[in-house]
Amino acid sequence: MAKRDPNKTARNKLDTEITDRLKVLWPKVAKDTGVQNLHAFNALIGGKAATFIDLKNEVISSHEEYLSQYLKGFARAIAEDGWTAGGAPFSSETLKHNKQLLLKSAATKEYFTLFLKRSFLRHYEELVRNRPAIQDAEIWIGQNNSDYGLLITPRYKNGTWENDKSEIRHFGHLYWTIGHILETGLVVDGDPNPMSFANVDEYLNFFQKVLVRPSGSIYERQIAKLYAEYVKAQDKPEEVPLLISELRYNGKDKRHKYRLDFCIINPITLNKVGIELSPWSTHGKLVGTKGKNQQQINDEAQANFEKEAEKHRAYFQKHSISTLIYTDKPLADIPKLFGEIEKYLKLRPETRQLEFQLMAEFL
Incomplete structure (x- = not known):
């Protein structure tokens, strides 16, 4: 049996208490305002x-x-006829x-303020969560001609x-998270x-064989395998953050400038961390140096270094x-390396999520 969330239980208790108080207040409110339709009066508040x-x-x-934001918007909409924060506009009159x-x-x-307090409680999960900006609400992954999009509310x-x-x-x-995809x-x-994807196993199979395997990197494959094992071992695998592979810098543009090996987005804070695997054999080693002088070799090595550094600056700026960069030494021990990655897969709820439980305990 799933463990009951004490925070949600406390919110539901407050909701019930407010609803009972609103029922007691309504006859007096109807008499004072002349509005006899309860639903119409509630819509006059909540619908705005x-x-x-x-x-x-x-x-x-x-x-x-929530009440403060509502009142501030209410006052502005009266002062600036037709102004709206995003919903339907109403005339000042x-x-x-x-x-x-x-x-x-x-x-x-009292009815007005309690109704808004109850509205906040009923939409708590939606209102308190960090939400990605519109431009960050979709990501595109994969190599050329094998790209996929992950959106939040796709249409x-x-x-x-x-x-x-x-x-x-x-x-x-x-x-x-896994649940998202x-x-x-x-x-x-x-x-x-x-x-x-019908279930967790089906997605993880696709992740390893279709998303990661084409890169040709033995290191990426080993990390993908360890990630799949980690997800399957969790009590709530659907809440594990995605290990996003081949994150495209320019989204779904056919010509993309860069790709990150892996990326993790914390679903609570929305903080992002990139993971780049940089073995010397593919990211540093120079070939065809015969016939080149030392200056030419140094210039070529510097150009490669500058290109790699520019990639990571670009991902941060845009x-x-x-980005965490792993070179040959950490790549020699992939299980240990994955242990470093693993800490970014663990969720730490924000303190404010406990406020209702604490209120119930103290009051």
Whole structure:
């Protein structure tokens, strides 16, 4: 039996208490405002949230912050007729009328603030989680003519794949995890049929044999094998971050400038770390030096070094990816090397996720 989340239990308890209080307040609110339809009055409050708050991008960690953002947007929408944070706009006259109703009495004010607090509780998981910026909500992997896209809310439109931006915050899995790819599958641009995976084993088989094997690197294959074993050994394999192979610098562009051997995106913080395997035989060794003088050899070696350094700077500047570089010495012991990678596969929930459990214990 799955262990009950004490934080979620505490939130549900608060939700029930607020709902009971709203039921007690409603007869007085209906009398004070003249609005007899409960659902219509609730829609007057909740239906404006997307207008007053940028729900696609804002990360909101408390009900006080949610109320503050709502009120700030409410005031701005009245002051700037037609302004909206992202939802449907409403005229200043309509909003002024709504404001008068919501401030009609002490009962309506309490109902209004409690309703917003309950809204925050019910959408807690969506509101507190870090969400990728729109430009970071899709990644493309693979070599030339063998590229695949991983999106959060993929939809096929006008012959290409894109995210349904309005649904990104509602995505039910941790971003960039095994569960994510099992939910969405991989896509090929120009093909309306996504490539789906029935279970963890099926994806890991594809990962090793189709995504990693074509690179020809014995080191990448060994790491992929250890990763597959690691995932299968976890109690919740669907929550393990993806070991993203061959991350393309220019996304789905047919001509790509760079690829990273591996990348891991932390699904909670969204921090990214790249993993580059750089054995001397392929990244440093010079061939065809016969007939070249020392200066020419040095110039060629420097050019190779500059190219490699530029690649890692470019990934950091464009994608905020810091890269770990493994050369021959660590590559001689792949199990030990994977032990270093493994720490980036472990999730550490943020402290704020405990707030409701702590509130219940202390209060």
